[in-house]
Amino acid sequence: MKKTAIGIDVGGTNTAIGIVDQDGKVMVKKTIKTPSHGDIKLYIADITLAVRELIRSISLVNNDIKILGIGIGAPNGNYYSGTIEYAPNLSFKGVIHFVDLLKENFSDLIISITNDANAAAIGEMVYGGAKGMKNFVMYTLGTGVGSGLVVDGKLVYGNDGFAGECGHTMLIPGGRLCGCGTRGHLEAYCSAPGMKRTAFEIMVRDNRTDSLLANKSFKELDSKMIFDAAEKGDEVALETFKLTGKWLGQALADTVHYLSPEAIFLFGGPTAAGDYIFKPAKESMEAHLLPIFKNKIDLLPSKLKAGDAAIVGASALVWQEINNN
């Protein structure tokens, strides 16, 4: 019998659902629209249908599959209450009892929810580079900056289930406006849109109309374009990575001073740039660390595959539940 878990990644636009084996391999997957109509019952019906289709399709090729549970990664997903609470980029308002609603259709399965960055951290612990680690931190750089904290082998949820919002810690007081409304947060500097802002800041400062990035509008420039320009030696792009790494490293040193992790993992689009970001981030982190922490903490790329990571991370919640109980 092959044990598997279902992972559901609730995104602002799409919802990705997959069946994942114990090695973190996605066996089958499917994407449905995350609705904009705000009707949670219809959405749960859509998910239920998609999950049943996936189970049917996998049963056709392997009749010895056992599904143990469903793990969900969702914005503002609350592990304790099984809810999605006031997610700014979803159409469902207020507090949604997501796990309870899904449980009505899958009463025999373990069902668990958390936010996407926490799911990524658990994914790293269950299937990825953090196997066997007891204390580590995962940073996800993308549209925002998320984080998942693992202390003593367990994800930190805190008193109300929302711990690990390190993207909203202060990097530069009074600095750039963050999506949350406060100025100066890490997310406003080290997310993909943050990198775009940095590139423009450098062009403005040094009047670099010669940069490859100077042909793009503020709206269209993205972190992939900055990477491509860096590969061609564009100085603005190269300095954008250096500054992003410098800022990230400052925040990572704070993380070390809080939690003394064994390693910090980086995940997400901007981290695909490898040394462009890892090198300055590591240098800056080391420069900011207390002597007792220097040269002790690994800064590592996530081992989760970029395309499937959200599904895989969500599915990992199920194994984590089984191990903890």
Place this chain on the structure above:
Amino acid sequence: MKKTAIGIDVGGTNTAIGIVDQDGKVMVKKTIKTPSHGDIKLYIADITLAVRELIRSISLVNNDIKILGIGIGAPNGNYYSGTIEYAPNLSFKGVIHFVDLLKENFSDLIISITNDANAAAIGEMVYGGAKGMKNFVMYTLGTGVGSGLVVDGKLVYGNDGFAGECGHTMLIPGGRLCGCGTRGHLEAYCSAPGMKRTAFEIMVRDNRTDSLLANKSFKELDSKMIFDAAEKGDEVALETFKLTGKWLGQALADTVHYLSPEAIFLFGGPTAAGDYIFKPAKESMEAHLLPIFKNKIDLLPSKLKAGDAAIVGASALVWQEINNN
């Protein structure tokens, strides 16, 4: 039979030792010099003698006392290894196997060590205002800024035993020089000497020769004098508290975003000023919090008695050890 624990607080100048009952009451105590000669064996002999004297003295008044263990709070005390490692303000160099050395003389007792801020956090959890709390943070403001983090009912030690160095997280990049050599750390602003620097900063900025604090040298001004001046309505002193609270609140919001605690406790000299510091700190914390955390987190004064707190906190390690094993 009355169960008790011994608490030892290793300070830069003095070492305080006491026998503490299960309610956190210090029954007897004694202070010896923390030596400057750097000979750890002599120091361990001094401590052993003092502990034996205390045990003898308590036995005279109560012959039904049971001593369960010794808890030690010391700078750079490492819970995992039982060592004091490279403590900058002690004369003992390198890595000192403190617990092992003490164990040679008290082989029948539980002996455990951690740093002073962690000991304070455990003290708050065992005897103080954090009784029954699973997730809270303790900040100790004094010569430096220390912190102890409690997640899921356990102190966070991290991978190497040194977690919770939140005094050395970045408050203002490139700002004041911190004792650790980096610029801008919380400790350089919200410790007692940090408050002194703030008072002088305000006097310099606004040329306040009329302030009560303007008669003190940079060396002699301390946080108690600032409090006394605030009580007399001195504007520089009042603004010093406001600014200290504002900065502290910014850092506390970061702490909430990391760990989602139920409460944050403040301990130490500057916090004796009550509302002068709690009010602006609370306001600033709330202003910096994400909406999901607003008006949820209590900011509370420690319930440990100022004079005995270090001994009491250290002794609490023993009960914590017993509960965890």
